[in-house]
Amino acid sequence: MSELKKLLGRRVQELRKTRKIKQEELAEMINIAPRNMSNIETGRCFPSPENIEKIANVLDIKIKDLFDFEHQQDDEDLLDGIISRIKPLKRDRLQDFYKIIKSLTD
Incomplete structure (x- = not known):
């Protein structure tokens, strides 16, 4: 598992939780299967560029903020x-x- 996938997954999970959105809800909002969302958050897979953009939009952040791992x-x-x-x-x-x-x- 690449370090980038793990860091991005943790970041997505952190941002989702601060907005009180359930994992299944975020999956539905960006039109992917809940299992795929779980795989993203656990670092087992990397989201497509299209899904990165969708995640950022739903979480109301800039794409670059998804890759802000300094706090991790x-x-x-x-x-x-x-x-x-x-x-x-x-x-x-x-x-x-x-x-x-x-x-x-x-």
């Missing part, structure tokens, strides 16, 4: 991203971030 990074990538952003900060800003992180984790 694993923990190590997230930590690396956080560190790279705060590393160049001055000491007083670092202390501010430390206080924020500490308050969130206590």
Whole structure:
């Protein structure tokens, strides 16, 4: 299973759930079988360009937003991203971030 199929599937599922649409309902709205929608969301198959456009339209987003996987990074990538952003900060800003992180984790 390709990583892109899995990422896209998770993204479609996430967006669908935030809009409180059932998987079967989304399948019906874009005129595909519920099993095919399940296969898309689990990363077993990649939707056709036509279905990508339909999914984006139903979810009321731009097609490019279906491929926004930045929030799906694993923990190590997230930590690396956080560190790279705060590393160049001055000491007083670092202390501010430390206080924020500490308050969130206590």
